[in-house]
Amino acid sequence: MRTPARTLRHPLDLARAGLAPPDRLPELERVAARYAVAISPALAELIDPADPHDPIARQFVPDPAELAVAPEERSDPIGDDANSPVAGIVHRYPDRVLLKLVHVCPVYCRFCFRREMVGPHGRAALTRAEIAGALAYIRERPAIWEVILTGGDPLVLSARRLHEVMRELAAIEHVKIVRVHTRMPVAAPERVTREVVRALKVAGKATYVVLHVNHPRELTAAARAACARCIDRGVPMLSQSVLLRGVNDDAATLGALMRALVEARIKPYYLHHGDLAPGTAHLRTRIGEGQDLMRALRGRYSGLCQPTYVLDIPGGAGKVPIGPNYVSARDPAGAAVEVADPEGCLHTYP
Numbered sequence: 001m002r003t004p005a006r007t008l009r010h011p012l013d014l015a016r017a018g019l020a021p022p023d024r025l026p027e028l029e030r031v032a033a034r035y036a037v038a039i040s041p042a043l044a045e046l047i048d049p050a051d052p053h054d055p056i057a058r059q060f061v062p063d064p065a066e067l068a069v070a071p072e073e074r075s076d077p078i079g080d081d082a083n084s085p086v087a088g089i090v091h092r093y094p095d096r097v098l099l100k101l102v103h104v105c106p107v108y109c110r111f112c113f114r115r116e117m118v119g120p121h122g123r124a125a126l127t128r129a130e131i132a133g134a135l136a137y138i139r140e141r142p143a144i145w146e147v148i149l150t151g152g153d154p155l156v157l158s159a160r161r162l163h164e165v166m167r168e169l170a171a172i173e174h175v176k177i178v179r180v181h182t183r184m185p186v187a188a189p190e191r192v193t194r195e196v197v198r199a200l201k202v203a204g205k206a207t208y209v210v211l212h213v214n215h216p217r218e219l220t221a222a223a224r225a226a227c228a229r230c231i232d233r234g235v236p237m238l239s240q241s242v243l244l245r246g247v248n249d250d251a252a253t254l255g256a257l258m259r260a261l262v263e264a265r266i267k268p269y270y271l272h273h274g275d276l277a278p279g280t281a282h283l284r285t286r287i288g289e290g291q292d293l294m295r296a297l298r299g300r301y302s303g304l305c306q307p308t309y310v311l312d313i314p315g316g317a318g319k320v321p322i323g324p325n326y327v328s329a330r331d332p333a334g335a336a337v338e339v340a341d342p343e344g345c346l347h348t349y350p
């Protein structure tokens, strides 16, 4: 397809670009009225309109299936609001907080766990007074070692605004790590400028950028160059991916994604099990399927290519690794345990 000049934000734009069937426009308009739609030129270009199962389209083109909300799905699946003591802060674990500065993104993922909060009609960006309140909350709590900028995508902010926030964080003695969660290097690599990277670096603190990426095709030459601009300037990168039905739920795709990340000097960090976000059942896998995929990765791919498969427990109880488990049972008496090798054969460890 021809690369669109602008981000596609309406079902009619998608139909005109050949990315949505015109006869389904009424349903897609209903989806778009509820959940934000945006496909950036860089990602639209990757979609093969002739492939009804295109893994990039599946992540970003709205689907009438989103209108069906399963009984177990919830608007705030991981309990952000229940753990938010002041505007913009989510404080779930003792040593770290989320700081959500904005609620807009360069693209809107159809499986987003914050889909009821993000988008042009979602929650507003923090005001200056709210940012001051959030920073005061962090300043007053010496146990906070790490601040995670998320949202929305914090890299939608200008380099100047980002640097202001980074400077404020740098002035807090007990904050040692700033982690930035973003999809920008794949969604709009041209926006990861040298100025943005410079803004992320502050003296005396370590900044990590965590890239959200789900399919190896997203790691285009431009995306890899954007990541290299971070890494070459001393900002290490990790990745997080969501396990998605029809996108990356096979060992070959998942393995190719992890290898492409490692080759780009990005350490695979998390593979998230899909959250119970409303209207996303068609994209979720079963936990057993995810464990089988992790077993396949462990057997066939370098240790560098192994993310941790995690579940955010619904309601906000926290994020935990969900296997697979290679040790058969814990033995409190200290006797032998059985350990499975990557092929599934059992061995006794005395």
Ligand code: SF4
Pocket (backbone or CB within 6 Å): 104, 105, 107, 108, 109, 111, 112, 113, 114, 115, 118, 151, 152, 153, 183, 212
């Ligand atoms: S980039 Fe992140 S916050 Fe934004 S829509 Fe995608 S998953 Fe949600």
